[in-house]
Amino acid sequence: MGDDDRAPYEVSRLRLNQALAKTGHCSRRQADALIAARRVRVNGRVADDFSLSVDPLRDRIEVDGKTLTFKAFVYVAMYKPRGVVTTCSDEEGRESVLDLLPGKLRHLRPVGRLDMNSEGLLIFTNDGDLTQRLTHPSHHLPKTYVVTVKGAMSDLDLKALAAGVVLDDGPTQPGTTRLLERSKSATIFELTISEGRNRQVRRMCEHVGYRVSRLVREAVGGLQLGQMTPGSWRYLTAAEVRALESGGNG
DSSP states (O other), X not given: OOOTTSOOOOOOOEEHHHHHHHTTSSOHHHHHHHHHTTOEEETTEEOXXXXXXXXXXXXXXXXXXXXXXXXXXXXXXXXXXXTOXXXXXXXXXXXXXXXXXXXXXXXXXXXXXXXXXXXXXXXXXXXXXXXXXXXXXXXXXXXXXXXXXXXXXXXXXXXXXXXOOXXXXXXXXXXXXXXXXXXXXXEEEEEEESOOOTTHHHHHHHHTTOOEEXXXXXXXXXXXXXXXXXXXEEEOOHHHHHHHHTTSOO
């Protein structure tokens, strides 16, 4: 069950380019070009000040004479359980992450993905601007996983994962590792990376000779999974959304 009775996060004042992007009319970079070209008006006046902040719910924002509508954005965190697919619909009829949300939230879309056999933190929103910022490779958003592999992984292999390994789609960027537990039968460690390639963590571990038996995403930027349990969801707080907007570092 989620925090069903809490109101969705509501924004207050935003920088003008951010507000334009959140209407869905353009990206932030395109918004800057529109502002520079003096094509944007706020409450009837040309807005060419890049530092101007607006209240999208109260100020009238126009581009080329057309009034833009600011959407009501919702931000949700879920503990995705193992065995559930990160798709909006599945041709094979498997359970989807959207099936775990109440009907009123099924218009949201997952930010990024976790493969069916992985679990942990997944963000949902209808804010396309934030989704683009969190998933675009140029932003290098750190993601932290707790990885369990079969066998005793050596310190040398842990260092190799942190330094980066060469996969079939190119070398991985450096990250960090932290050993949590190690025995003859299994090793549990924390891995933080800033990429999001398909099955990347599993492929990295296979590259150094280990098979992943459990993979849990514990954090996206500064947003933590915390005490959530598999299948549960909650609304993000205003502070958490602001942290993601500013780069995800909390």
